[in-house]
Amino acid sequence: MRNVLRGVNRILLALVGLILLVAGGSVLAVGLGANPPSWWVYGSRHDVLLSHAQRTRWRADGWWWPTVIAVLAVLVLLALWWLAAVLRRRRLAxxxxxxxxxxxxxxxxxxxxxxxxxxxxxxxxxxxxxxxxxxxxxxxxxxxxxxxxxxxxxxxxxxxxxxxxxxxxxxxxxxxxxxxxxxxxxxxxxxxxxx
Missing domain, CATH: 3.30.70.1350 (Cation efflux protein, cytoplasmic domain)
Structure with missing residues (x-):
């Protein structure tokens, strides 16, 4: 079971690292003046990821903020659980x-x-x-x-x-x-x- 968890941990770390590398590299490349393809998230160095209309679209709805807070709380708890699992002492003191x-x-x-x-x-x-x-x-x-x-x-x-x-x-x-x-x-x- 521990070997399975170790494998899952490595796969998750690799995926998160790859996603962060691609996202950060694309932002850096566009910010330095590279011309991205037409389907890319950013069109030029002055573009933003979310426009003002997209950011404020559901702000007036009553379900928006509780949902955002609940999703972020679950993500924080999962991250803390993952960190505790990685840092847990495996040897007997x-x-x-x-x-x-x-x-x-x-x-x-x-x-x-x-x-x-x-x-x-x-x-x-x-x-x-x-x-x-x-x-x-x-x-x-x-x-x-x-x-x-x-x-x-x-x-x-x-x-x-x-x-x-x-x-x-x-x-x-x-x-x-x-x-x-x-x-x-x-x-x-x-x-x-x-x-």
Whole structure:
């Protein structure tokens, strides 16, 4: 679902950017003296987008201003929702650790990510590992992205991760479980000419 939202976000940003670029470019071109086609919105550099008659056409009608205000309010709310969705923090800031003394502690999510990634990248055949924690403070989930060397068996590496760095991360945070999504890619080496 998040990939779909990310794709929709990129498409909407591209469309808005393209519309603004075309509109701004046309205004700039006509303002600098370019001759637009006869069907274009502007005829010359002294034209306006809406004439006085067009701007004041429905001003006396009772429905005009409430409609304009409602449409603008909906657009502002949609823009604020979009901004909040884009700026929302995707990473988990902290993890609650059960210290079994009734108090508990907080562990920085970034520290757990760094240690988990460092231990995973030290495994044989792992070129690079990146970890991101998601979910809630009491029930985190991890996303692990691996870049493996070509000679490595992925099944063996996944087993090593499950019994090594993943188990240590789960145990050190005092979690009963740490669901982990692992994405694996292989390193692509360039062919080199040997003389």
């Amino acid at each position: 902290e993890v609650l650790v059960d210290t079994r003394d009734g108090e508990g502690a907080r562990l920085r999510g970034g520290a757990l990510e760094d240690v988990f990634a460092d231990q995973t990248s030290r495994l044989d055949g792992v070129a690079r590992a990146r970890v991101r924690l998601r979910g809630s403070r009491g029930a985190p989930a991890a996303r692990l992205r691996l870049l493996l060397e070509p000679h490595v068996d992925p099944g063996t590496t996944l087993q090593d991760i499950a019994t090594g760095p993943l188990a240590r991360a789960r145990d050190s945070a005092g979690l009963a479980e740490l669901p982990t999504e692992i994405r694996v890619r292989a390193v692509k080496h360039r062919a080199e000419r040997v003389s």
